[in-house]
Structures are given as C-alpha cells and as structure tokens.
Amino acid sequence: MLPLREPAAARPGLMFHQMVERIRYEGAYPTRERAEDVTRAVLAALGRQLTGDERVDLAACLPVEAARFFTSQIPDTQPLTGWGFVKDLATRTGGTPATTRWDTGAVLAVVGHLAGPGLLDRILAQLPAGYALLFGRAELTQAA
16 A cells, blocks of 8 residues: 555645545435445455555555555556456456446546646546546547
C-alpha cells in the first residue's frame, strides 16, 4: 500500500459517506449499501491500473477510506484499455458489461471531480485509450 502524502486529519474535503452519497445520486442506486459496494469495486479496479505519482496524488485527493480501497491493489503489469477495464471488472463482480459500465461511470465521475482537471489530465495521459469516457470526458483522437 502506498503511503498517503498527508495525514488523514489534515485532508480537507469529503468524508467517505459523502462521497458514497454523491455516487449514489450519480448512479441512481436504490441504497447506500449498493453505492458503497460499487465504489469499493471500481476504486480497487482503478488501483490495479494506475501507477506512479498520479496514483499517489489521486489517493491524496480521496477520502481516507476510499484511498485505502484504491491503494490496497497492486497495479497490473499489463494495463487494460477502458473497455478491458469494464470487462475485467464485470468478470470480477459478476455483473454485466452494461451495468458495470454504468457503475464505473458513476464512480469515476465523482473521482474525476475530486481529482480536479489537472490531475485528471495526467491520469488520462498515463492510462490506455478508453478511460476518458469512463471519467465523463470526451475521448478525442487525431484523424489519420
């Protein structure tokens, strides 16, 4: 697990339950428990994809409990595309690709907001194609 850059008590911002409530609203989940399960699964999956300073900086932006789920995963040596990320998460959670895509978007929209545009740009530059849409951004490509 990566160390956090500042002590938990010094971290401003959302508490974990507030983050989950935002995700519950974004994903239109019927219960807090469902939103929390989705949050944990998506953060763990993202933790398997992100490395380096972006990983440490994102963990510092998250509520402490969310940062623990995120940093408890060892990054994979072979990064997945955005679609591969969704399919892998669907397999791990037993969900369908469609519901897992919805879940991923609900969580990553809030995570992207917490990260801010500068850090999110760095995160998207590190990850393979397909993640911008998962974070709620347009994925722009250059014409050949």
